[in-house]
Amino acid sequence: MHHETWDAIIIGGGSGGLSAALMLVRARRRVLVVDSGAPRNRFAAHMHGVLGRDGWSPLDLLATGRTEIERYGGVVTPAEVVAVAHDDSGFDVELGTGDRHRARRLLIATGLHDELPDIPGLAEQWGRGAFVCPYCDGWEWRDRRIGVLATGPMSAHQAQMLRQWSPDVAYFTNGAELPDDTVAELTARGIAVERRAIAGTSNDDDGRLSGIRLSDGDTATIDVIFLHPRVVPNDGLLLSLGAATVPGHGGAPWVEVDETGRTSVDGVWAVGNVVNPSASVPVASGAGNVAGATINADLIEEEIQTALAAAEAAALTPRS
Ligand SMILES: Cc1cc2nc3c(=O)[nH]c(=O)nc-3n(C[C@H](O)[C@H](O)[C@H](O)COP(=O)(O)OP(=O)(O)OC[C@H]3O[C@@H](n4cnc5c(N)ncnc54)[C@H](O)[C@@H]3O)c2cc1C
Numbered sequence: 001m002h003h004e005t006w007d008a009i010i011i012g013g014g015s016g017g018l019s020a021a022l023m024l025v026r027a028r029r030r031v032l033v034v035d036s037g038a039p040r041n042r043f044a045a046h047m048h049g050v051l052g053r054d055g056w057s058p059l060d061l062l063a064t065g066r067t068e069i070e071r072y073g074g075v076v077t078p079a080e081v082v083a084v085a086h087d088d089s090g091f092d093v094e095l096g097t098g099d100r101h102r103a104r105r106l107l108i109a110t111g112l113h114d115e116l117p118d119i120p121g122l123a124e125q126w127g128r129g130a131f132v133c134p135y136c137d138g139w140e141w142r143d144r145r146i147g148v149l150a151t152g153p154m155s156a157h158q159a160q161m162l163r164q165w166s167p168d169v170a171y172f173t174n175g176a177e178l179p180d181d182t183v184a185e186l187t188a189r190g191i192a193v194e195r196r197a198i199a200g201t202s203n204d205d206d207g208r209l210s211g212i213r214l215s216d217g218d219t220a221t222i223d224v225i226f227l228h229p230r231v232v233p234n235d236g237l238l239l240s241l242g243a244a245t246v247p248g249h250g251g252a253p254w255v256e257v258d259e260t261g262r263t264s265v266d267g268v269w270a271v272g273n274v275v276n277p278s279a280s281v282p283v284a285s286g287a288g289n290v291a292g293a294t295i296n297a298d299l300i301e302e303e304i305q306t307a308l309a310a311a312e313a314a315a316l317t318p319r320s
Contacts, residue, residue, distance in 0.1 A: 006032045008295055009093050009103035011081045011237060014039040016272025016284035017109030018065035023292025025072035029299065032101060033069065034093070036080040040111050040273060041281070043127025048136050050281050058281070084237050091267065104302075105267050105295045108238050109288060112273040114229035117151055117174075121201030122225075129201075129209025130225045134158070136280070137226075138165040147172055147212060147222035149198075152250070154228055156182045162226055163189050170220060172212060174198045194220055201225075231277040238274070241265045249277045261291035269295060 008024050010017045013035025024031045041047060041058040048054055053061055066076045080096040084106065091103045114132070116122050122130055131137040138161075146166045148159040150173045159171040171186055175197035186193055197215040204210045211219040231249060238255045239245075244264035248254030254275060261269040269291045272284035279287065 004032075005090070005102040005104070006030045007103070007299060008032075008105045008107060009034065009091065009101055010107045010109060011084075011093070012109035012111060012234075012272070012274070013037075013062065013066065013076060014109060014111055014272060014284065015061070015065070015281045016111075016274075016279070016288040017107065018062060018069060019285040019288030020107050020109065020269075020271065020292035020295070021069045021074050021076075021288075022065070022072075023289055024296055025069055025074040027292075027296040029296060031069070031074045032103070033066075033074065033076040034079050034081050034095060035076065037078055040114065041127070044131075044137075045127075046140075047281060048139065061281070081237060084241060086241060086265070086267070104299060105269070106241075107261070107269045107271065107288075107291055107295060108235075108274060109270065109272045109284070110234040110237065110274045112231050112233045112277060115232055116229050117149070117227070119149075119174075119198055119200060121203065124207070125201060125203075125209050125225070129203075129223075130227065132226065132228060133280070134161050134165060134226065137224075138162060141224045142166055144168070144223040145170070145221060147220070147225040149225055149227035150174055150176055150178075151228050151230075156186060158226060158228060159186060159191050160189065163191055170194050170222060172198060172220070172225075175215075231273075233274045233277070235270075235274055238263065238265075238268070238270055241268055243268065243270070259290070260294040261287055262294065267298075 007029035008031050010021050010033045013033045021031050021033050046055050047058040081093055082096050083094040085092045091106045093101045142165045145168045146162050147170050163169050170192040172194045199213040199215045202211040202213050202219050211221045213219050235255050243255045245253035246256045255270055257263055257270050257275050261271040263270050271287035271291045272279050
């Protein structure tokens with residue numbers, strides 16, 4: 001166990017947290033990144049829509065980012081932060097290892113976790129034969145047999161989106177009711193509607209998704225399935241600090257931030273999927289970049305006030 005004071009501690013070393021760290025270390029700030037090593041897209045072998053890095057492994061991108069931060073003197077520690085607390089002079093950060101650190105500012109970029117529907121075999125396909133984002137993975141499945149699983153109000157729209165990538169799209173309602181006008185819109189664009197309940201996935205000998213097993217014993221042949229999982233922010237640390245929330249995705253409370261990522265708690269910023277479920281890698285990265293610069297500006301403002309107070313105190317002190 002040891003105590004050190006950093007200008008900023010960044011909790012979460014995905015694209016949001018590492019981008020903020022890069023800005024801060026280049027501004028000559030002392031920065032500690034603590035990362036438990038489970039970025040949301042770790043299930044995917046390739047990453048897309050990331051200019052200059054299209055098709056890269058998401059894990060390679062983060063490894064490269066960590067090297068860049070360390071090159072400027074930043075420290076990246078593989079650990080989980082288990083508790084944070086604040087007082088008038090800063091923040092206490094406790095790691096699962098038992099180490100404790102102090103920070104003048106905190107940035108929380110802990111991402112979210114995807115809760116998949118309880119369909120046998122689906123979790124094993126996540127990032128391999130089951131995906132969330134047409135812009136990230138649609139191109140790779142163009143003109144193939146695409147399934148879309150109904151999980152919520154935006155699912156029919158997701159099927160309509162994927163029709164842009166393939167003429168062969170099937171919408172699996174998994175036994176749920178579907179309004180007539182939605183059926184009309186789907187069938188008008190040639191999207192098949194499969195209403196039978198789902199029993200599980202079927203795979204080929206190499207474990208690749210090959211279809212959806214239906215409860216009556218039939219199998220619908222598809223190459224890939226897209227779905228919207230339930231997204232749950234990893235916001236426990238933010239809530240423990242008292243960060244204000246607003247109704248967000250699905251009506252659930254999400255931590256509120258301004259356009260720089262600043263939360264309602266003085267000295268605490270949050271960026272990426274923990275506050276914005278739609279943030280892709282470039283969006284999380286951009287938010288981290290803005291937050292990093294804003295944290296540096298906030299530290300400079302504090303340093304101006306401290307210098308002024310010291311100058312005033314010196315002026316009042318009688319010379320001997
Ligand atoms: C299957 C799949 C494929 C995707 N493909 C793409 C794609 O091709 N292109 C694209 O732009 N986007 C893609 N995405 C979205 C992408 O995953 C997110 O945009 C991105 O991960 C958001 O970055 P982030 O920094 O907010 O969070 P994350 O990348 O999830 O990083 C959060 C980090 O915080 C750490 N953490 C959490 N809690 C703690 C704690 N208490 N202490 C310490 N560390 C903690 C986690 O371990 C993790 O490393 C995909 C998502 C999925 C699910």
